[in-house]
Amino acid sequence: MMVPIGSVTRMHTQTLAASPALTPLLARGALLSPFKRPRRGGAVTPPTRLVLPGVRIDLAKLAAYERVCGYGVGADALPVTYPHVLGFPLAMRLMSARAFPLPLLGLVHTTVEIVQREALPATGEYELHVYVEGLAPHRRGTEATLVTEARGGGSLVWESRSTYLARHRTSQTSHRTSQTSQTSQTPQTSSAKAHAGPPPPPGEVxxxxxxxxxxxxxxxxxxxxxxxxxxxxxxxxxxxxxxxxxxxxxxxxxxxxxxxxxxxxxxxxxxxxxxxxxxxxxxxxxxxxxxxxxxxxxxxxxxxxxxxxxxxxxx
Known part of the structure; x- marks a missing residue:
């Protein structure tokens, strides 16, 4: 369970008229990243919930997604992963904002959990909600959990939780580094390894x-x-x-x-x-x-x- 680093006194809702364009958000996040210095403790969860009502599915884009991912094209229901695609621009808007304390560059997607309560018609209309649920210390840095919700007919029909890791030195990594330097010399972790998720717990087969x-x-x-x-x-x-x-x-x-x-x-x-x-x-x-x-x-x-x-x- 996530133990919050910071707290939110009040979350305010911002309703959008259209889905944000991803390319400008990537550029903004890249420009702001050098000015963000993640550290264990002191970070505050951004208090904004983004809402995008009246979402209709572009069936041509959906078909392209189904083809590249191996789903059957033209199904009546959305693929279980497709609402994540719909909500991703809103998540990027939150993560590229000044209020988000972690740098977008180098942020690693480590896990995703999805709960779908019923089939989502491809011709339906949905309302998306996206917000940062919390920040938590991680042995390799700080982890943020973003929640995406899809509502249809006023009911919550789909939701996901994605964790993103910002790697930085912590008291745990400093302790391990000190122990390692006394026993052996190991090469620095490569950028590719930095994008890998956590290894299995010690002793797990x-x-x-x-x-x-x-x-x-x-x-x-x-x-x-x-x-x-x-x-x-x-x-x-x-x-x-x-x-x-x-x-x-x-x-x-x-x-x-x-x-x-x-x-x-x-x-x-x-x-x-x-x-x-x-x-x-x-x-x-x-x-x-x-x-x-x-x-x-x-x-x-x-x-x-x-x-x-x-x-x-x-x-």
């Missing part, structure tokens, strides 16, 4: 799931998903822009990986989903989808685990 499918991912996957979702973060697009952020090749969007796995796995209309991002997927590349029961994962070369997840039907 991971049971390998049986392989179900192998996917060959093209070098243009990030561009195609970016065009369908609107998320054109440069680390996903081209080798040159990826190298500017420490990656030798573009990496796949984390939410593409989740969507592709769920498209293969299949989910009931009322469902709980949780996924943890463990390591980036370099493009082009080959990955293996593995699953058993409600558990699934995405593995790469050398059995490296990129993503783990679970699917549970709601009662």
């Amino acid at each position: 991971r049971k390998t799931l049986p392989a179900m499918a192998e996917w060959r991912l093209g070098g243009d996957l990030g561009q195609r998903y970016g065009a369908a979702s609107g998320d054109r973060n440069p680390i996903h697009l081209y080798p040159l822009t990826a190298r500017l952020f420490g990656f030798r090749r573009p990496i796949a969007h984390g939410m593409w990986s989740v969507a592709r796995c769920l498209a293969e796995h299949g989910v009931p209309e009322a469902v709980y989903v949780k996924a943890e991002f463990r390591a980036p997927v370099l493009l082009p590349g080959v990955v293996t989808y593995a699953a058993k029961g409600g558990a699934f994962e995405l593995r790469g070369e050398g059995e490296r685990v990129h993503l783990t997840g679970e699917v549970r039907p709601l009662a």
Whole structure:
């Protein structure tokens, strides 16, 4: 459970007339990032809830998303991951704002949880709510949880919680560094490792799931998903822009990986989903989808685990 670093005395609601454009938000977040110095303690949760009413689905954009993620095109209901795409511009507006205490550059998406209470018609009208639920200390820095809600007919029909990690020195990392320097010298963590999620707890034995499918991912996957979702973060697009952020090749969007796995796995209309991002997927590349029961994962070369997840039907 998240233990808040800061507190919000009062949350105010801001209603938007249209979904924000993502490119200017990325630029603003990049410009403000050098002026934000995350530290353990003292950060205050931004007190704004963004609301976007009257959201209608662009069926052409939805079809492009379904194709790139492996869903069937033209289904009556939205893919379980699609409301995240609808709400992402609002989340970016919050994270790129001056009030958000963590730098957007280097922010790592570590987990996502989704609760869908019923099938969401593709022709429906929705109201989106997005807000920062809280900030919490993490052994590698500070973690923010963003909540996205979709309401239909006045009822909450879909919600997600995404955690984002801003890496910085903490008392725990300082203690570990001191211990490490007394025993051995280890290389500095690479930028690619910085985008990996947390490793399994000490002593945990991971049971390998049986392989179900192998996917060959093209070098243009990030561009195609970016065009369908609107998320054109440069680390996903081209080798040159990826190298500017420490990656030798573009990496796949984390939410593409989740969507592709769920498209293969299949989910009931009322469902709980949780996924943890463990390591980036370099493009082009080959990955293996593995699953058993409600558990699934995405593995790469050398059995490296990129993503783990679970699917549970709601009662």
